[in-house]
Amino acid sequence: MILERLSVPIVLAPLAGGPTTPRLAAAVSNAGGLGFLAAGYLTADALADQIARAAAMTEGPLGVNVFVPGRPPVSADPVAAYAATLEAEADRAGIGLGAPRFDDDQWEAKLALLAVDPLPVTSFTFGCPDQAVITALQAAGSEVWVTVTTPADAQQAAAAGADVLVLQGSEAGGHRGSFRDDPADNAGGGFGLLSLLQLVRARTDLPLVAAGGISTGAGIAAVLAAGAAAAQLGTAFLLTPEAGTAPVHQAAIAASGDTAMTRAFTGRLARGIRNRFMIEHDADAPVAYPEVHYLTAPLRAAGRAADDPDLVNLWAGETHELSRELPAADLVTLLAAEARAALQAAASAYGR
Amino acid sequence: MILERLSVPIVLAPLAGGPTTPRLAAAVSNAGGLGFLAAGYLTADALADQIARAAAMTEGPLGVNVFVPGRPPVSADPVAAYAATLEAEADRAGIGLGAPRFDDDQWEAKLALLAVDPLPVTSFTFGCPDQAVITALQAAGSEVWVTVTTPADAQQAAAAGADVLVLQGSEAGGHRGSFRDDPADNAGGGFGLLSLLQLVRARTDLPLVAAGGISTGAGIAAVLAAGAAAAQLGTAFLLTPEAGTAPVHQAAIAASGDTAMTRAFTGRLARGIRNRFMIEHDADAPVAYPEVHYLTAPLRAAGRAADDPDLVNLWAGETHELSRELPAADLVTLLAAEARAALQAAASAYGR
Numbered sequence: 001m002i003l004e005r006l007s008v009p010i011v012l013a014p015l016a017g018g019p020t021t022p023r024l025a026a027a028v029s030n031a032g033g034l035g036f037l038a039a040g041y042l043t044a045d046a047l048a049d050q051i052a053r054a055a056a057m058t059e060g061p062l063g064v065n066v067f068v069p070g071r072p073p074v075s076a077d078p079v080a081a082y083a084a085t086l087e088a089e090a091d092r093a094g095i096g097l098g099a100p101r102f103d104d105d106q107w108e109a110k111l112a113l114l115a116v117d118p119l120p121v122t123s124f125t126f127g128c129p130d131q132a133v134i135t136a137l138q139a140a141g142s143e144v145w146v147t148v149t150t151p152a153d154a155q156q157a158a159a160a161g162a163d164v165l166v167l168q169g170s171e172a173g174g175h176r177g178s179f180r181d182d183p184a185d186n187a188g189g190g191f192g193l194l195s196l197l198q199l200v201r202a203r204t205d206l207p208l209v210a211a212g213g214i215s216t217g218a219g220i221a222a223v224l225a226a227g228a229a230a231a232q233l234g235t236a237f238l239l240t241p242e243a244g245t246a247p248v249h250q251a252a253i254a255a256s257g258d259t260a261m262t263r264a265f266t267g268r269l270a271r272g273i274r275n276r277f278m279i280e281h282d283a284d285a286p287v288a289y290p291e292v293h294y295l296t297a298p299l300r301a302a303g304r305a306a307d308d309p310d311l312v313n314l315w316a317g318e319t320h321e322l323s324r325e326l327p328a329a330d331l332v333t334l335l336a337a338e339a340r341a342a343l344q345a346a347a348s349a350y351g352r
Numbered sequence: 353m354i355l356e357r358l359s360v361p362i363v364l365a366p367l368a369g370g371p372t373t374p375r376l377a378a379a380v381s382n383a384g385g386l387g388f389l390a391a392g393y394l395t396a397d398a399l400a401d402q403i404a405r406a407a408a409m410t411e412g413p414l415g416v417n418v419f420v421p422g423r424p425p426v427s428a429d430p431v432a433a434y435a436a437t438l439e440a441e442a443d444r445a446g447i448g449l450g451a452p453r454f455d456d457d458q459w460e461a462k463l464a465l466l467a468v469d470p471l472p473v474t475s476f477t478f479g480c481p482d483q484a485v486i487t488a489l490q491a492a493g494s495e496v497w498v499t500v501t502t503p504a505d506a507q508q509a510a511a512a513g514a515d516v517l518v519l520q521g522s523e524a525g526g527h528r529g530s531f532r533d534d535p536a537d538n539a540g541g542g543f544g545l546l547s548l549l550q551l552v553r554a555r556t557d558l559p560l561v562a563a564g565g566i567s568t569g570a571g572i573a574a575v576l577a578a579g580a581a582a583a584q585l586g587t588a589f590l591l592t593p594e595a596g597t598a599p600v601h602q603a604a605i606a607a608s609g610d611t612a613m614t615r616a617f618t619g620r621l622a623r624g625i626r627n628r629f630m631i632e633h634d635a636d637a638p639v640a641y642p643e644v645h646y647l648t649a650p651l652r653a654a655g656r657a658a659d660d661p662d663l664v665n666l667w668a669g670e671t672h673e674l675s676r677e678l679p680a681a682d683l684v685t686l687l688a689a690e691a692r693a694a695l696q697a698a699a700s701a702y703g704r
Contacts, residue, residue, distance in 0.1 A: 009702065151608075170522070171544040189541020189613075192523040194574055195565035195670035202568075202674060213547035216554075218578045222546055224698040226574035256503075261541075318547035322554060340702055346576040347699035350361065350692055 002061050002120050002143055003164065003207055003229045007032035008336040010220065011209055013234025014065035014123070015174070015243070015315075016040030022054035024242035024328055029060030031332035034121065034230070036063040044109035051119065061120040063145070066111070068127030069104035070181075070289060076100070078286035079267070083295055085284045089277070093302040093311065100291035111136075118142035123166060125177040126268075128153070134161045145209065147177035149190055154200040164207045166232060167200055169193025171213025173235045173259070173317035175270040181263075181287050189261065197226040215322035217338020224343060235317040236335070240328040246304040252314045256321040265300065265313040267292030273320065276310035277303075354413050354472050354495055355516065355559055355581045359384035360688040362572065363561055365586030366417035366475070367526070367595070367667075368392030374406035376594035376680055381412030383684035386473065386582070388415040396461035403471065413472040415497070418463070420479030421456035422533075422641060428452070430638035431619070435647055437636045441629070445654040445663065452643035463488075470494035475518060477529040478620075480505070486513045497561065499529035501542055506552040516559045518584060519552055521545025523565025525587045525611070525669035527622040533615075533639050541613065549578040567674035569690020576695060587669040588687070591677040598656040604666045608673040617652065617665040619644030625672065628662035629655075 003009075012028040014020055016038035025035030037054060039047045047064070054062055073079070079100045090097045114122055115136055122137050123145035134144045138161070145164040146157035154165050156179070168177045170190035178185065191199070193212040200208060210223035211232035220231040238245045238253050245253070257273045264281040265272070268289035272278065277299075285292060296313075303311025324331060355361075364380040366372055368390035377387030389406060391399045399416070406414055425431070431452045442449045466474055467488055474489050475497035486496045490513070497516040498509035506517050508531070520529045522542035530537065543551070545564040552560060562575035563584035572583040590597045590605050597605070609625045616633040617624070620641035624630065629651075637644060648665075655663025676683060 169544055169546070170541060171547045185610075189522060191670055192521055192544035192546070192565055194521070194544070194546050194571055195523045197574070198565070198568045198571050198671050198674060201570065213544055213550070216550045218553065219546055219550050221698070222549070222574040222578035224702060225577035225694055226570045227694065227698075258537075318543055319550050322550060342577055342579065343695070343699045343702055346573070346579075347695045350576060350695055 001207065002034065003209070005061070006034055006230065008332055009224060009230040009339070010034070010332055010335060011063070011230050011232040012036045012237060013211060013232045014038035014040070015234050015238070018244045018246065019238055021242060021244045022050050022057060024237060024240060025054045025062055026057035027242050027328035028332055029058040029062055031329040032336070033332050034061055034063055036065055036123070039064055039066045039110050040105060044106045044113050047110060048113055051117070063121030063123055064114065064119050065123045065125055067105045068124050068129055069107045070126065072102045073288060073291065079288045079291045079295065082284055082286055082292065085281065086296070086299070089299055093299055095298045095302050097299070098294045098297045100288070100295040102291055105290070114142065115140045121145055123147060125175070127179050128157045128160050131160045138163070148200070149176055149178045149196070151196070151199040151203055153179045155203055158204045158206055162206065164209060165200065165204070166209045166211055167193065167196045169196055169210070169212030171318040172211055173271050173320065174315040175266070175268055176261070178269070181268050181289065183287065193223065194226060197223065197228060201227050213318040215317070215319040217335045218342045219319070220335060220339035221342035221346070224339065225346070235320045236323050237328060237331065239323045239325040240331060242328045246312070248304055248307045248309050248312055249314055252309050253316055253320045253323050254325070259316050259318055259320070263287060263292070265292070265296050266290065270313070270315060271317065273314035273316045275312070275314060353559065354386065355561070357413070358386055358582065360684055361576060361582040361691070362386070362684055362687060363415070363582050363584040364388045364589060365563060365584045366390035366392070367586050367590070370596045370598065371590055373594060373596045374402050374409065376589065376592065377406045377414055378409035379594050379680035380684055381410040381414055383681040384688070385684050386413055386415055388417055388475070391416055391418045391462050392457060396458045396465050399462060400465055403469070415473030415475055416466065416471050417475045417477055418466070419457045420476050420481055421459045422478065424454045425640060425643065431640045431643045431647065434636055434638055434644065437633065438648070438651070441651055445651055447650045447654050449651070450646045450649045452647040454643055457642070466494065467492045473497055475499060477527070479531050480509045480512050483512045490515070500552070501528055501530045501548070503548070503551040503555055505531045507555055510556045510558055514558065516561060517552065517556070518561045518563055519545065519548045521548055521562070521564030523670040524563055525623050525672065526667040527618070527620055528613070530621070533620050533641065535639065545575065546578060549575065549580060553579050565670040567669070567671040569687045570694045571671070572687060572691035573694035573698070576691065577698070587672045588675050589680060589683065591675045592680040592683060594680045598664070600656055600659045600661050600664055601666055604661050605668055605672045605675050606677070611668050611670055611672070615639060615644070617644070617648055618642065622665070622667060623669065625666035625668045627664070627666060
């Protein structure tokens with residue numbers, strides 16, 4: 001197991017859409033953690049290039065996260081209706097909206113690439129791959145990790161043969177890794193990470209990686225004490241110089257500011273810092289991923305270019321204000337020391 | 353500090369409305385934790401009686417939780433409109449709806465009682481008392497704990513002179529302890545417990561008690577590792593024989609079943625197991641506490657009497673299915689042993 005070989009129980013969360021870079025992944029692995037690449041939104045060729053570049057910068061293990069595709073839409077009407085409500089935004093920004101389209105993010109090409117030239121860990125988000133996909137990757141020499149947000153999804157992933165479960169609590173920034181993006185499932189905002197750790201541990205003995213709202217060594221210590229083998233951190237790395245985070249996004253991460261979940265930017269539920277776009281369009285946004293992602297892409301690009309935080313999807317976990325501006329390796333080392341101290345302090349206080 | 357004198361870092365959550373009993377509070381204190389009484393919905397005389405009965409059963413410390421009153425409503429119209437949508441429910445149950453009214457839960461009388469005959473700990477929920485109230489209780493010999501759900505509320509409570517902050521994560525069952533019940537604040541379901549621990553610790557050095565979704569020793573170990581001085585558990589005690597939990601509520605707690613937050617039962621946001629009443633009436637329910645509490649009280653009583661889970665407010669934290677049917681003292685002892693083992697295991701694994 002890769003998790004047993006890490007000198008530091010810290011896994012980089014895959015941050016698709018810009019923040020993840022080969023340099024960032026390599027830096028985390030070089031510091032003793034597990035660096036991750038994000039296949040989402042990349043072509044298979046671009047992914048192959050990122051893998052080659054990251055591998056050239058580290059001898060440590062690397063992981064790659066792949067989006068499991070959904071189903072083509074039954075009707076284009078909800079997206080067209082949403083697009084109509086965004087025309088004024090596009091006019092103000094001086095751009096045209098993107099053409100909404102369904103695609104599978106080059107699913108087969110990415111699987112083929114990773115079967116031929118596997119990384120030590122392949123993780124999946126947005127669903128549980130078929131058992132055949134999991135078995136093929138394992139046969140090629142890769143561990144298979146599956147992201148889950150509910151105890152039921154955890155049981156499904158375990159039954160399909162996953163080696164490790166990545167538990168994503170409701171605190172997490174970015175897209176929810178839910179198998180189904182069903183508004184009725186999210187009445188309570190989803191399971192908090194600590195709840196999920198307890199509930200899933202009662203149903204499986206698989207190794208667990210804990211993700212969502214972890215920005216400090218104390219947070220890492222907490223999930224290890226709850227039985228996780230490692231913590232997965234994403235937002236905490238957004239201010240490192242190795243990350244490709246847009247400046248407008250970095251500024252928002254560093255400040256305090258409430259987060260909320262929305263489908264306004266991509267048609268799939270995701271947590272970000274509340275801004276004007278989210279507040280004004282959340283109620284109108286349909287469940288339609290990746291169609292809405294493509295629809296709003298030019299708006300978000302215009303917001304990043306103009307440093308306008310109100311047009312950008314400011315993905316962030318609940319503790320984003322605790323993110324530190326440090327080189328990634330220094331951050332890994334600092335977090336590990338904090339976590340170790342927190343665990344030792346709690347263990348000795350409670351052994352009194 | 354009371355927290356430093358506990359042999360077990362477990363605090364009973366106050367479970368107003370039936371589950372909390374003097375026997376339950378005394379049993380937790382006798383096992384080395386901190387038992388809590390719940391002043392909510394009781395008259396000051398009934399509270400005095402419960403305090404006397406609990407104190408007669410334990411030499412250990414006890415706490416009492418008091419609801420901070422809100423403001424009288426500006427208009428009765430939203431409650432009247434909601435009442436109209438519930439008439440069919442009342443007819444089916446063969447009862448009349450309750451008369452909605454505002455009251456302050458005998459705030460002054462309870463404060464007077466607790467100033468004359470203080471318990472070691474007085475905690476508050478639904479708001480931050482004025483500094484004068486806090487100072488008076490401290491002068492009478494009681495520690496003052498304030499329940500908070502956001503970093504901003506934590507800062508306000510610290511500035512008002514609270515001795516301890518009780519952090520309630522979004523995983524918690526029952527009412528949210530928010531200072532303001534504002535639908536706009538809850539877009540993301542509120543802060544998860546682990547996020548709240550990290551964010552509040554960055555803003556204050558006050559001792560923290562962690563509440564919300566903790567049902568196992570691993571969960572307790574996690575919050576201690578994150579820096580909490582103790583864990584507060586409520587749902588975990590609902591199946592103990594000392595608790596006054598209604599049978600229909602007990603049955604729901606013991607089964608798996610999704611929870612969600614709703615104002616349908618009381619006019620204030622609270623987490624419970626999803627049932628027909630919640631699903632059908634959530635969207636119609638106004639922010640109006642305690643008016644809606646009184647409005648639905650006969651319906652809920654009828655549901656309890658008829659063992660009808662679809663009419664009852666099945667308050668429950670996210671991990672309710674992990675609650676164990678054990679005498680309260682045995683549960684405290686078991687949880688403490690589990691927590692100690694979890695902390696020691698994590699500390700030694702990570703010291704390798």
